[in-house]
Amino acid sequence: MTKPLEVEGLGYDLPGRGKGERRKSRSLVRDVSFTVGAGETLVLLGRSGSGKTTTLKLINRLLEPTSGEVRVAGERAADLPVTRLRRRIGYVIQEVGLFPHFTVERNVGLVPRLEAWPPARIAARVRELLALVGLDPDTFAGRYPHELSGGQRQRVGVARALAADPPLLLLDEPFGALDPITRVELQREFAALEGRLGKGMVFVTHDVREGLLLGSRIGLMLQGRLAFLGTPDEFRRSDHPEVKAFMAAA
Amino acid sequence: MSPNPLSPSPLRCAQGRLFGRGGTPGRSRWSLGLVALLLTGCAQRDRIVVGSKNFTESDLLGEIVAQQIARRTGLPVERRFHLGGTFVCHQAITSGQIDLYVEYTGTAYTAVLKHAPVADRDSVDRTVARDYAQRFALVWGKPFGFNNTFAITVRRRDATRYGLTRISDLTRVAPRWKAGFGYEFLERADGFRGLASVYGLRFASPPTAMDLGLTYRALAEGKVDVIAGNSTDGQIQALDLVVLEDDRHYFPPYEAAPVIRQAAITRHPGVAAALDQLAGRISDAEMRRLNALADVEHRDIATIARDWLRASLP
């Protein structure tokens, strides 16, 4: 069975300054390889500037890789038209980015509508997802984003990412902007949800505890490379200096 | 109360300074200031302010008058040209903001004095001279020698095609034609309304109104078919246009002459003599030539005036 995500030798070089021989390019991501199976969550951990968000954006081609290959559900990402690729990947960002002029229902149903699902199917799917993320559909479907709390908004964000039932989910520090109590609440619910969904997920965070809680595997990024890739237990026992630095801060 | 004869009056102090008879040093700054004040006050009365209407011919005549006064009397002349139309200039002169400008007898007769237009030249001349003196304390100088009447103008090819030589001929084509006029002509009693009524002109739609200067262009470009220009305009020949004859003598004569405030003449009798030298010096053709130099060849107005004065009044 094809895995939701396969990444091989992924790289992203920025065209550098200077001319001729002195023209040096900067690598934000270098030779990153990993796979994510169904039901698996890969946590990309690292300090600011380590390349974890860049790697994420290389997967759904918000940034175009300069080297390497990405395969989503067996298809090469570079071969697919970019909008088709993205509609098959759920995307959740820290600021959520709900459309303020759409109701919760229209926000969640965005991709299904773009894919021209019949309205009845969209409505049913929206209700199902709102219940899944812990929001009562009757109460929340007709509300607008500005009427929701931060936590409620991100729940809608997750529901939106799941709407078209994509095989892969990308999450970029989704709980980073929430207050500590809400953050813990959502982390717990998310952990409970992960296994049931059967999807591949790449979860970017700089919070070690969150990573250890939610990841089936952890990939630690340092200066654009994967310094460590393994299970949470392996992470705790690792001798790698960067891993130790993170464990010390946990 | 007679002032204390022993304390020097400010005026005498000032005089003392001027004539070098000395005065107490402590008062010198004050008296100098007073002299300056008197001088500026005097300066306001010791110059002539010449105005003009907002078209080329008026500017040209205003400049000729201004230069003539300057060279003959040596008085400083201040120019306030291109003020506006007839009524703006009239207001300016009656309120003393200008001392003189060039007006046209027919315009004064109908537009300012609001009499119904008549074609008799002597009657018009007498009436305006009398009424202006009595009502406004304004004096008419002698006319320059040309008649700048309203020129109802059409394109030459239309004149040939429809056999148009007189304004009466327009009644044949008016229902299919568009007229274009300046704003003053539309409003004046001796303007469009009177003309249309006397000649029985009925156009397809109300005339298009625009800045007077643009009407020639509009006519040449075919945007309108008939305009009311000025008979001495320089552009008539240049644009291949034809002026129609005023066969029913609707328009009064429009002789150009300087109009000047009585007070200014009284104070500076030399000005009257200077203006008289210009009497009868400019014919219709000559005015048209000068206008063409400005409007068609785009020469500088001050230069045109200076050259003309040197040639005509050496």
Add this chain to the structure above:
Amino acid sequence: MRLWEFYARNSQEVLGLVGQHLYLVAISTGAAIVIGVPLGVLLTRRPAWRGPVLGMANVFQTVPSLALFGFLIPLPFIGGIGARTAIVALVLYALLPIVRNTYEGVAGVDPAVREAGRGMGMTDWQLLTQVELPLGFGVILAGVRVATVVSVGTATIAAAIGAGGLGVYIFRGVAVVDDTLILAGALPAALMALAADGLLGVAARRFAWRGK
């Protein structure tokens, strides 16, 4: 009052001039929207063009209106005396507020909203029509409002070049120093500007989005 007598006596002419004025403003504002909104959107896609395009629109705004009318007259095709030249000039005047506000309205959309939209697979066109334009509509409308009010005033100058409109009364009144005539033209123009400002202001407020 003399003004009401004037209106009563010349009702047909007054209505005709009001109609001409509305025509000048409506056509020119409409054209400015058709040209300006796409141009403003284009500026959000091509940031390098922002400086030159906004700079040029700014230059047109600073040229005194009568001078702009005068410059256009000698040009072939779009020039000459009459309503067409006036409309060209009015379009040029209306461009800056409309282009600039369209740019601000679209560019001012929350970047997170744009990123989420793109990340979920919206095409550029879908993003523009379903997200950026609706969210920016209030700001765009505010630009249209400014353009319209300016046009009503500037259109009075159009009478100098034979384009008709309420300016005809104003110029006639100035030529013969008649206050009633001047007011007869100025009053409806002022009322028109106030009405446009009010109506579009209400509409702009309705479409302003609270928070993003």
